[in-house]
Amino acid sequence: MTTPPTASATPVATPAAALATDAVRLARAYLSRVAEPYPAALAALIAEVGPVEAAELVRSGEVSPSVAGQTSARRAEERAQADLASIARVGGRLVVPEDEEWPRWPLLALENVAARRCGGEPIALWVRGPHFLADAVERAVAVVGSRAASGYGEHVAGEFAHGLASAGLTVVSGAAYGIDGAAHRGALAACGLTIAVLACGVDTAYPAGHQGLLARIAREGLIVSEYPPGVMPARHRFLTRNRLIAALGGGTVVVEAGRRSGAKNTAAITQALGRPLMVVPGPVTSASSIGCHELLRDGRAVSVSSVAEIVESVGRFGDDLATEPAEKESELGAPQGEAMRVYEALGRRNGVSAEAVSVESGVPLQRVRALLPELELAGLALHVDEGWQKLEMR
Amino acid sequence: MTTPPTASATPVATPAAALATDAVRLARAYLSRVAEPYPAALAALIAEVGPVEAAELVRSGEVSPSVAGQTSARRAEERAQADLASIARVGGRLVVPEDEEWPRWPLLALENVAARRCGGEPIALWVRGPHFLADAVERAVAVVGSRAASGYGEHVAGEFAHGLASAGLTVVSGAAYGIDGAAHRGALAACGLTIAVLACGVDTAYPAGHQGLLARIAREGLIVSEYPPGVMPARHRFLTRNRLIAALGGGTVVVEAGRRSGAKNTAAITQALGRPLMVVPGPVTSASSIGCHELLRDGRAVSVSSVAEIVESVGRFGDDLATEPAEKESELGAPQGEAMRVYEALGRRNGVSAEAVSVESGVPLQRVRALLPELELAGLALHVDEGWQKLEMR
Numbered sequence: 191m192t193t194p195p196t197a198s199a200t201p202v203a204t205p206a207a208a209l210a211t212d213a214v215r216l217a218r219a220y221l222s223r224v225a226e227p228y229p230a231a232l233a234a235l236i237a238e239v240g241p242v243e244a245a246e247l248v249r250s251g252e253v254s255p256s257v258a259g260q261t262s263a264r265r266a267e268e269r270a271q272a273d274l275a276s277i278a279r280v281g282g283r284l285v286v287p288e289d290e291e292w293p294r295w296p297l298l299a300l301e302n303v304a305a306r307r308c309g310g311e312p313i314a315l316w317v318r319g320p321h322f323l324a325d326a327v328e329r330a331v332a333v334v335g336s337r338a339a340s341g342y343g344e345h346v347a348g349e350f351a352h353g354l355a356s357a358g359l360t361v362v363s364g365a366a367y368g369i370d371g372a373a374h375r376g377a378l379a380a381c382g383l384t385i386a387v388l389a390c391g392v393d394t395a396y397p398a399g400h401q402g403l404l405a406r407i408a409r410e411g412l413i414v415s416e417y418p419p420g421v422m423p424a425r426h427r428f429l430t431r432n433r434l435i436a437a438l439g440g441g442t443v444v445v446e447a448g449r450r451s452g453a454k455n456t457a458a459i460t461q462a463l464g465r466p467l468m469v470v471p472g473p474v475t476s477a478s479s480i481g482c483h484e485l486l487r488d489g490r491a492v493s494v495s496s497v498a499e500i501v502e503s504v505g506r507f508g509d510d511l512a513t514e515p516a517e518k519e520s521e522l523g524a525p526q527g528e529a530m531r532v533y534e535a536l537g538r539r540n541g542v543s544a545e546a547v548s549v550e551s552g553v554p555l556q557r558v559r560a561l562l563p564e565l566e567l568a569g570l571a572l573h574v575d576e577g578w579q580k581l582e583m584r
Numbered sequence: 585m586t587t588p589p590t591a592s593a594t595p596v597a598t599p600a601a602a603l604a605t606d607a608v609r610l611a612r613a614y615l616s617r618v619a620e621p622y623p624a625a626l627a628a629l630i631a632e633v634g635p636v637e638a639a640e641l642v643r644s645g646e647v648s649p650s651v652a653g654q655t656s657a658r659r660a661e662e663r664a665q666a667d668l669a670s671i672a673r674v675g676g677r678l679v680v681p682e683d684e685e686w687p688r689w690p691l692l693a694l695e696n697v698a699a700r701r702c703g704g705e706p707i708a709l710w711v712r713g714p715h716f717l718a719d720a721v722e723r724a725v726a727v728v729g730s731r732a733a734s735g736y737g738e739h740v741a742g743e744f745a746h747g748l749a750s751a752g753l754t755v756v757s758g759a760a761y762g763i764d765g766a767a768h769r770g771a772l773a774a775c776g777l778t779i780a781v782l783a784c785g786v787d788t789a790y791p792a793g794h795q796g797l798l799a800r801i802a803r804e805g806l807i808v809s810e811y812p813p814g815v816m817p818a819r820h821r822f823l824t825r826n827r828l829i830a831a832l833g834g835g836t837v838v839v840e841a842g843r844r845s846g847a848k849n850t851a852a853i854t855q856a857l858g859r860p861l862m863v864v865p866g867p868v869t870s871a872s873s874i875g876c877h878e879l880l881r882d883g884r885a886v887s888v889s890s891v892a893e894i895v896e897s898v899g900r901f902g903d904d905l906a907t908e909p910a911e912k913e914s915e916l917g918a919p920q921g922e923a924m925r926v927y928e929a930l931g932r933r934n935g936v937s938a939e940a941v942s943v944e945s946g947v948p949l950q951r952v953r954a955l956l957p958e959l960e961l962a963g964l965a966l967h968v969d970e971g972w973q974k975l976e977m978r
Binding site for chain 1: 618658739820867869873874888921946947
């Protein structure tokens with residue numbers, strides 16, 4: 191069983207180092223079909239009695255009213271075998287918490303109190319693609335934003351995703367039009383790893399215009415969903431899905447978000463998870479950046495302008511610090527610097543006497559006489575017949 | 585003696601409610617010519633013995649070595665009368681701390697420990713324009729930025745200055761090309777009040793291309809400098825001048841700043857003064873916004889995207905809060921909302937039975953039967969022959 195390196199796009203035949211028994215996988219496949227994510231009461235039952243026993247109880251209807259509320263409508267849907275066959279037909283697999291491939295640590299963040307408001311750890315994940323999911327998300331960043339993106343936003347999303355992927359980070363997004371699509375494409379263009387988290391079955395090409403993109407991600411990256419094959423996208427499923435994007439990315443970059451963009455939902459979840467929330471600033475004249483600027487102004491997000499800044503924000507162990515610009519001068523300057531004042535008082539075209547320089551600069555004559563040779567040594571002043579002349583700074 | 589309202593451009597004949605005696609004004613005019621700003625030791629001497637006595641001591645050379653260092657080069661320059669005549673010829677005046685017009689409180693900020701690194705309160709201010717300086721800066725904002733501004737930067741500077749001036753705030757800037765010029769013009773276009781703080785004499789048109797703009801500001805706004813008439817601009821004078829821009833504005837908005845822009849100096853001084861520092865975000869692809877984004881990322885500045893946000897940041901007494909966007913929904917959403925799930929499961933073109941809706945949505949049949957009439961009342965569902973049909977959300 192091979193484990194491909196995290197950020198390589200090299201396909202492997204069977205990435206899932208499965209530990210789960212068939213019974214467990216079948217039970218979770220059944221429960222994944224029966225309960226609409228996120229079913230908190232059912233999850234608690236699974237945690238208590240295990241997935242196989244929980245599936246039996248759900249089937250028989252011998253469950254608490256709250257679990258019944260989450261399972262009674264579809265408990266007769268016995269499609270576990272068929273769903274596993276469906277996912278196999280598209281080259282995919284069902285990854286369950288009992289598997290080695292399960293991204294345990296990233297998803298654990300969903301279990302904190304604030305995060306549970308948007309749903310806890312999934313019952314199972316339907317996955318396509320030639321990478322080991324747990325490794326793929328070890329160094330990952332979510333790059334999200336508006337569907338109604340501007341040219342600027344798509345450009346920046348693509349560039350940043352390309353840079354992140356080149357730096358060995360996995361780019362997680364939602365495969366929507368606009369920013370999401372640009373992010374996936376940027377990562378693919380860098381031959382890097384990208385994960386599309388869907389609000390529908392992983393066999394469903396949604397949005398339709400991204401059929402080709404999704405096919406490519408299935409071949410070179412990963413497609414992940416907690417919805418079984420064939421499930422269609424719905425409004426509430428996007429919100430439920432967003433928590434997985436936030437959880438699988440080590441931090442979230444919002445490239446563009448209008449005032450009511452869904453990306454603001456992913457941003458709020460990222461905060462609830464305690465993960466770094468980053469936004470890309472944009473023109474204040476652009477409606478597509480309003481949501482980003484709101485997050486900045488509220489102090490909820492940090493501004494990122496480059497790949498290095500993103501890597502620094504999500505980096506661990508301090509080994510990913512963005513390099514400081516080489517010249518970091520004192521910004522308060524030295525307005526009283528006598529040498530500067532003497533320099534400014536020198537003649538531009540003709541020489542000026544030291545006395546005239548003293549009056550012009552307000553620097554005492556004795557100091558002027560001491561400073562002029564220093565300026566000459568520094569290549570900033572020239573002694574000519576009539577006095578001292580200025581040489582331009584390089 | 586009339587005091588024009590702060591933010592009106594109505595000219596008045598003699599705005600200075602002078603309290604200073606002629607002797608004091610002549611002494612400060614002399615000292616202003618003799619010492620290059622900022623002369624800390626001389627300022628301490630003036631504070632100790634008063635300006636008239638200080639001028640006498642400087643003239644006679646009977647001063648400490650540190651004061652001598654700041655005054656010996658020019659102490660023979662007896663031009664006080666001539667300078668006052670010069671400023672009068674261009675319709676201006678010398679405003680001194682003993683005058684009622686002196687902006688006491690704004691300039692006092694220069695006396696704190698951090699701020700004194702860039703120079704304390706000026707010895708005197710040379711002023712042109714038909715407004716009472718102390719009133720003009722009562723509600724003022726500095727709007728500054730790169731000379732090498734982008735079209736975006738100049739547009740935003742002009743729009744923001746127009747909006748601030750319309751809201752009754754005075755726009756303070758440095759009359760440079762680029763952002764400064766756009767800010768002054770925006771304020772003038774709104775028939776508002778603008779102050780140009782110069783690094784040269786107020787009778788000097790610098791930069792030359794802003795001769796017309798400066799003439800208009802002298803007629804409708806205020807031109808202020810601590811340099812006597814005829815003094816030419818010099819590099820160090822811009823840095824010294826920047827502290828006055830920061831002090832006279834109640835806060836500073838940096839619209840655009842490259843990595844090495846002088847606006848970063850004004851930003852640093854603004855912080856040292858303890859005044860609100862605001863930056864306008866811009867495209868991360870623009871070199872003109874790099875300095876702004878650095879200030880944001882370092883947490884040194886707050887992001888502002890609108891006039892209302894600037895007014896909120898500089899506003900006092902909580903009466904200038906930017907209005908919240910009307911709809912402030914919960915951004916974590918309600919992904920488990922059963923009503924939403926039922927709604928999404930309705931037929932788009934044909935009716936669907938409650939049973940089918942239950943299976944599709946995963947919501948128990950009984951709850952579906954309760955929710956459908958609620959959706960109908962809300963105008964979101966329609967009961968048709970075959971069952972329930974979806975009505976699009978408005």
